[in-house]
Amino acid sequence: MEHGMFRELGIEPIRRTTKRGNYRPHTVLSFDDHLFAVDTTRSFKNEPVIPDAYLITHAHSDHHGKSAMLSPDSVCSKETALALEMRFNKEYKGHTFEIGDTIDVNGVEVSTYPTHHTIGACAFSWENSSGTTVAVTGDLKDFSHLPKCDLLVTEANYGDPADPSCYFEDDVAGLEQVLENNIALGAYAFGKAQRAVDIIRQSGWWDEISMDSMSYRLTKGLMCDCGPLKEILEYNAGHSTITIVPPWDLNKLPGNMKKYVLTGRQDYYYPAINISDHIDVVGLMNMVKELQPEVTLIYHPDGHRPLKMAEHLNRVGYSAIALSELM
Ligand SMILES: [Zn+2]
Structure with missing residues (x-):
């Protein structure tokens, strides 16, 4: 596919580079007289591309809010701003909104939608002066709230149709x-730990849950109905409750606890229970069918999966390109 496709839509993805010529993470979308960065680090003053807004879809590190949050031109949901402040111990300097709000970003009307990937995770959508609708999804668990669009800018964390690990369903019953x-669950502090608490509470379990300090603060600060939680101060002391810690800390807990990891991966020492923050390749394909974009740009993550998903989309009749294919 030629880049002319983007020109016709009146919106051009740009990749910023470092001084050494390496590509900076993710992309900047150029349209009309605007440059909206999506999940990138901040620009330095002497860089050729200085975005007029930094859209942050959610607070996971590989979406670079840690850097963008220090710009007054950053834009994210209230929960994402809070999560960034708690995770990185810095003050968020940009603009915030409630997910679902339509906001003014430098004169552009931008709509926001939940994606249920993490607390605060959201998609952005707007129209340029030639009437092209863009939707930027960030990472996704659920696309059902997203609008139809002409240009879909999305992820492919599990986007390789030839890889069996890209097909899964959450094993809520297994959890x-x-x-x-006296059991312990290994879960990342931001995202997975709150999903675990949500599932545990929905199952009717309202006893205290013990958590490591970061998970505890994030869960308490971001979830309004998290129920009783207790911060773990000493790992090797006895924990008679359900305990949630990052996967790499499970071995610090007493040996008599039953331990599990909440993951889709199979390479942990402890038994895995498949609970994912993402949709699988079937979900990603269904999203493209549903939103009917003229072009899909796959901007995340690094690695080969965006290319695999773009190739597959093109094979089945949808125009798609991976960010790595753009010069
Ligand atoms: Zn993420």
């Missing part, structure tokens, strides 16, 4: 089955 006192 519910193991819930009892």
Whole structure:
């Protein structure tokens, strides 16, 4: 596919480079007289491309809010701003909104939609002066709230149709089955830990849950109905409740606890329960079918999966390109 496709839509993805010529993460969308960065680090003053807004879809590190949050031109949901401040211990300097709000970003009307990937995760959508509608998804768990669009800018974390690990369903029943006192769940502090608490509470378990300090603060600060939580101050002391810590800290807990990792991966020492923050390749394909974009640009993550998904989309009749294919 030629870049002419983007020119016709009146919106051009740009990749910023470092002084050494390496590509900076993610992309800047150029349209009319605007440059909207999507999930990138901040520009330095002497860089050729200085975005007029930094859209931050959510607070995971590989979406670079840690850097963008220090710009007054950053834009993210209230929960994402809070999560960034808690995770990185810095003050968020930009603009915030409630997910679902339509906001003014430098004169452009931008709509926002939940994606249920993490607390605060959201998609952005706007129209340029030639009537092209763009939707930027960030990482996704659920696309059902997203609008139809002409240009879809999305992820492919599990986008390789030839890879069996890109097909999965959440094993909520599997997690519910193991819930009892004195078990430990390995879950990343931001995203997975809150999903675990949500599933545990929905299953009717309202006893105290013990969590490592970061998970505890994030869950308490971001979830309004998290129920009773307790911060772990000493790992090797006995924990008679359900305990949630990052996967790499499970071995610090007493040996008599039953331990599980909430993951789709199979390379952990402890048994895995498949609970994912993402949709699988079937979900990604269904999203493209549903939103009917003229072009899909796959901007995340690094690695080969965006290219694999773009190739597959093109094969089945949807125009798609991976960011790595853009010069
Ligand atoms: Zn993410």
